[in-house]
Amino acid sequence: MISEEKLRILTESAKYDVSCSSSGSGRKNTGGLGDGMPDGCCHSFTPDGRCVSLLKILMSNDCVFDCKYCMSRASCDVPRATASPEEICELTIDFYKRNYIEGLFLSSAVHISPNHTMEALVRTVKLLRTRYGFQGYIHVKGIPKADEGLVTEAARYADRMSYNVELPSERSLKLLAPQKSKQSLLLPMKQLQRERALFRAEKRKGYFLPAGQTTQLIVGASPECDGQILRLAQGLYRAAGLKRVYYSSYVPVLHDSALPDLGSPALREHRLYQADWLLRFYGFDAEELVPPEGDLPSDLDPKCAWALRNMHLFPVEVNRAPLEALLRVPGIGARSAQKILAARRYTSLTFEHLKKMRVVLKRARHFITASGKFYGAGNELAVRGLLVAGEAHANATQLSLFDGAARSALTGEL
Amino acid sequence: MIWFFDGSKQAFLTAFVYAYRDEDAVLSAGNSQLMLGQKSCFVRADAQKARRAEERLKTIDPACMKELDLLLRSGENNRGQIAFAYFRLIAARQCPVRGMLAEDAVTDAAECIRRVTTELHRFKGFVRFMESASGALYAPIAPDHDICDLLVPHFARRMPHIPFVLHDVRRAKAAVWDGKHAFTAPLAQAEIALSADEAGWQALWKRYYASVNIPSRARLKQMKGYMPVRYWKFMPEDPASLAESLRQAPKASPRTPQDGAPHPNGSPRSPHGCARP
Ligand code: SF4
Numbered sequence: 001m002i003s004e005e006k007l008r009i010l011t012e013s014a015k016y017d018v019s020c021s022s023s024g025s026g027r028k029n030t031g032g033l034g035d036g037m038p039d040g041c042c043h044s045f046t047p048d049g050r051c052v053s054l055l056k057i058l059m060s061n062d063c064v065f066d067c068k069y070c071m072s073r074a075s076c077d078v079p080r081a082t083a084s085p086e087e088i089c090e091l092t093i094d095f096y097k098r099n100y101i102e103g104l105f106l107s108s109a110v111h112i113s114p115n116h117t118m119e120a121l122v123r124t125v126k127l128l129r130t131r132y133g134f135q136g137y138i139h140v141k142g143i144p145k146a147d148e149g150l151v152t153e154a155a156r157y158a159d160r161m162s163y164n165v166e167l168p169s170e171r172s173l174k175l176l177a178p179q180k181s182k183q184s185l186l187l188p189m190k191q192l193q194r195e196r197a198l199f200r201a202e203k204r205k206g207y208f209l210p211a212g213q214t215t216q217l218i219v220g221a222s223p224e225c226d227g228q229i230l231r232l233a234q235g236l237y238r239a240a241g242l243k244r245v246y247y248s249s250y251v252p253v254l255h256d257s258a259l260p261d262l263g264s265p266a267l268r269e270h271r272l273y274q275a276d277w278l279l280r281f282y283g284f285d286a287e288e289l290v291p292p293e294g295d296l297p298s299d300l301d302p303k304c305a306w307a308l309r310n311m312h313l314f315p316v317e318v319n320r321a322p323l324e325a326l327l328r329v330p331g332i333g334a335r336s337a338q339k340i341l342a343a344r345r346y347t348s349l350t351f352e353h354l355k356k357m358r359v360v361l362k363r364a365r366h367f368i369t370a371s372g373k374f375y376g377a378g379n380e381l382a383v384r385g386l387l388v389a390g391e392a393h394a395n396a397t398q399l400s401l402f403d404g405a406a407r408s409a410l411t412g413e414l
Numbered sequence: 415m416i417w418f419f420d421g422s423k424q425a426f427l428t429a430f431v432y433a434y435r436d437e438d439a440v441l442s443a444g445n446s447q448l449m450l451g452q453k454s455c456f457v458r459a460d461a462q463k464a465r466r467a468e469e470r471l472k473t474i475d476p477a478c479m480k481e482l483d484l485l486l487r488s489g490e491n492n493r494g495q496i497a498f499a500y501f502r503l504i505a506a507r508q509c510p511v512r513g514m515l516a517e518d519a520v521t522d523a524a525e526c527i528r529r530v531t532t533e534l535h536r537f538k539g540f541v542r543f544m545e546s547a548s549g550a551l552y553a554p555i556a557p558d559h560d561i562c563d564l565l566v567p568h569f570a571r572r573m574p575h576i577p578f579v580l581h582d583v584r585r586a587k588a589a590v591w592d593g594k595h596a597f598t599a600p601l602a603q604a605e606i607a608l609s610a611d612e613a614g615w616q617a618l619w620k621r622y623y624a625s626v627n628i629p630s631r632a633r634l635k636q637m638k639g640y641m642p643v644r645y646w647k648f649m650p651e652d653p654a655s656l657a658e659s660l661r662q663a664p665k666a667s668p669r670t671p672q673d674g675a676p677h678p679n680g681s682p683r684s685p686h687g688c689a690r691p
Binding site for chain 1: 634656
């Protein structure tokens, strides 16, 4: 059994990785322990409001790299620990059996060398899948600059892998994470995407990253604007086939002349998530949301801002508008749009009906008609004023539209 | 007239047959308040009547019996009436009605079912097993709705070789997987001899839970929204005491402007953290 102190050190250095999702894998139990839940599953929630789904832990926090923003970097004076593959496996199995977790999220600092580290990760997940017969969720972090063969082997056992891009441009990487390069992150991502596509095309038996790849970007540690970041994200979704891009506001914890003294406002991160959602589930392009050298507006969510720039497309009639048009109405989310499609088959919907169906009309009323009736403010200036006021109110009370379980987020009404 | 029934499917269908033509009928699964001057009647299950009603309803809407099962599992007092209104609409319209979201009976039933299935989904995560000396697992639970047997297939699929007991302490019943079969049984109290390592794993889990939390970022309201306090009782990570210790501890570091602002997807305040090779 691993010691409590080691567990503490390796958890505390892992906990800032944003991704905790256990979704996307339908791995079946074939006689061992565990299986995948395609929607993912939250097992607990910590007082910081985050979901605990996976055992998120580092193999080692003893790093030879020296990224300027990181507490585990070589030049930082912190307690170090390294776990053995057996310690990680036992911990995973015994936590999983008791239903504490949905699986393992295994990452590591670069201990001794990239290959040495990647080998340790591979050995651990292989052991877990074969000797321990574990078929629950496994997310493995890729180590940049490790050999291609090791990367492929990890993917044979993992449900999901991620290389964190972290900094949105090569220049910023050079400055802040000198041992990494854009290529050292993008190449293995592309390699995995290629191999996964081949695996699927040949309909081979078994699994190869059923839950795909994700990545994380730090926002505000470097000067890139939202326009650049969203185009990068869109490229990662469309060209590299990523399942998810996570954004993480920079907050200074270490002083360095290359880093800004001030953190990035969390509102910016929030707006990026909203825009990201629009890219993935609402049929928007980055180009529609923000100019290449610009930032997302802070006083309005990106969908409202887009709608105000395109008032000539509104109002749409809820009884006739196609799904794609409904999804573009501010305040109408995926779930509301589906409800409208279902209900309008039986009757011509009025505002009363929409209210009863719990479609939130506060923003939507400016952009729709229901059975010909319109209750919006009419002119663009008035609408903008009302939307901004509503948004400020929402900001003051709660803005955590996208927090927590993937399930609730997926239906988040934007 | 108030028609009382015992909460079972057969009794509901029998009561449905009686009450269908009664304009202001109320169906109650036993715990609604009797109003003065209101007539009432207790309906006993009639297997034949129930079977015929089920057949008829199934020909109108093949999927509706699954909904009835979920509605009757609800712990809400008015579940009988919600189910009655929904099935009366099916019978009146002679077609599936679940898409008619502008009808109160449909939205009420859909919401009620959603609350049951939401709890079911949540409990796939919130159940906590402990290991007994024999290796079998035991989990006490106290769900709002009668769902313990619905959880069995989920756990039996992922741990087919490990026998386990899900003990609904509120309803004094247990759903059991013995390694081959699933069944339910009445169970008031259980005495469990724990395995030698059980306390050690619980302590490690508690330590993990405290370590993965970001203390400078207390968001208790959100935490409780996702994981209501009434579910905390059987969790060895002891969310209550961690939440309490944070509330009492003085703020270690000055609050940054980020605090209190949104954190989509639970992303961290600080990107320092390793885990980003
Ligand atoms: S590689 Fe960079 S980010 Fe990762 S642990 Fe080492 S110093 Fe930190």
